[in-house]
Amino acid sequence: MKVPFHKPYITDAEILSVTELMRTGWLTAGSRTIDFENEFKGYIGCANAVSVNSATAALHLSLAAIGIQEGDEVLVPAVTFAATAEVVRYFNAWPVFVDVERETHLIDVKKIEEKITGRTRAIIPVHYAGQPCDMDEIRSIARSRRLYVVEDAAHSLPAWYRGMKIGTLGDITCFSFYATKTLTTGEGGMLCTGSTEWARRAAVLRLHGISRDTWERANSGRFWQYDVVEVGYKYNTTDIASAIGIEQLKKLELMWNMRVRIAERYTAAFRDRDELFLYLVKPDRVSSWYLYPLDLNLESLTIGRDQFIEEMRSRGVVLSVHFTPLYEFSYYKNMGYTAAGYDNSRWVYERTMSLPIFPGMTDGEIDYVIESVFDVLKNTKR
Helix, strand or coil: CCECCCCCCCCHHHHHHHHHHHHHCCCECCHHHHHHHHHHHHHHCCCEEEEECCHHHHHHHHHHHHCCCCCCEEEEECCCCHHHHHHHHCCCCEEEEECECCCCCCECHHHCHHHCCCCEEEECCECHHHCCCCHHHHHHHHHHHCCEEEEECCCCCCCEECCEECCCCCCEEEEECCCCCCCCCCCCEEEEECCHHHHHHHHHHCECCECCCHHHHHCCCCCCCCCECCCCCECCCEHHHHHHHHHHHHCHHHHHHHHHHHHHHHHHHHCCCCCEEECCCCCCEECCCCCEEEEECHHHECCCHHHHHHHHHHCCECCECCCCCHHHCHHHHHCCCCCCCCHHHHHHHHHEEEECCCCCCCHHHHHHHHHHHHHHHHHHEC
16 A cells, blocks of 8 residues: 555535636636635634735745844744744744754743844744644743734644634744645645735735735726835735635645544554654644654664654655754755754654645555554564
């Protein structure tokens, strides 16, 4: 049997929606995009939702909205995708890495204060694997130090923190609709905020800094007339993507429940294995289970993480790693960043791997993943 790392959960509803849209002749951002934004903010419970073509774009526009400038500092977890820190560098500002917790891979709130300086302007907590960060503590620190909180929620749709839905807690929250995400439009993202001012600026910046978007101008008397109010970007989504997103949103919690069931199967199977460390989800929050991380107890095995993944691949099961710590990349090494002070990040990176978890995964596929893990453990146990 072969089990991929991910398969998108696409049904006839998405196909029909896109087909109907294409017959209208309007493909770029228009009425479907407006509908998607409205339905998304209704689901999240936020005041404003601005659609873009990636979570990276959402993060970039968020930092622009809050006024990040050259020389500012923004705190990010050391273990995250490259985009979280990359967008800080767009402003010639400085990402400051914070170590993570071993059990959750989330930013360690106990280590945030020591990283704050007079140049710190914001914190970007990353809800790793779909589990919300310690938002009460993060928001308390941010309030006391007059910092903004921009949530990287690329993994966490839907997720809840102490009964509150992610997308309603920070100053701005950024979601991803990439091909592997819990809701996909192929490529895409959404910026959610309670600030109408920030939302309006993000909406202008996403399309070249033009004062009125294409749909607004197409429905006015002089559609060719517009003003460029500041230098912007080409970050808008399309009605094609939005048509997919609307249908995906309708079954978001159905797909989430499928993920929860798979995670429960994995946890029940691996709970009593000394060779493994289970990923901890804290009891006051609910994960989207975008990822199912599993950490190896290397002291109990004769092989390392990379070889374990290769052993799984030889059995037809594709695993992945989330993520290489940012300080390991040449770009940051060349700027003077080092591994010093990130002991937990190093521990996580050496041990963690992500198992396949996706809606539509069959019982046979789940069983085979579990059996394959057991088989590798049996053959490599000390």
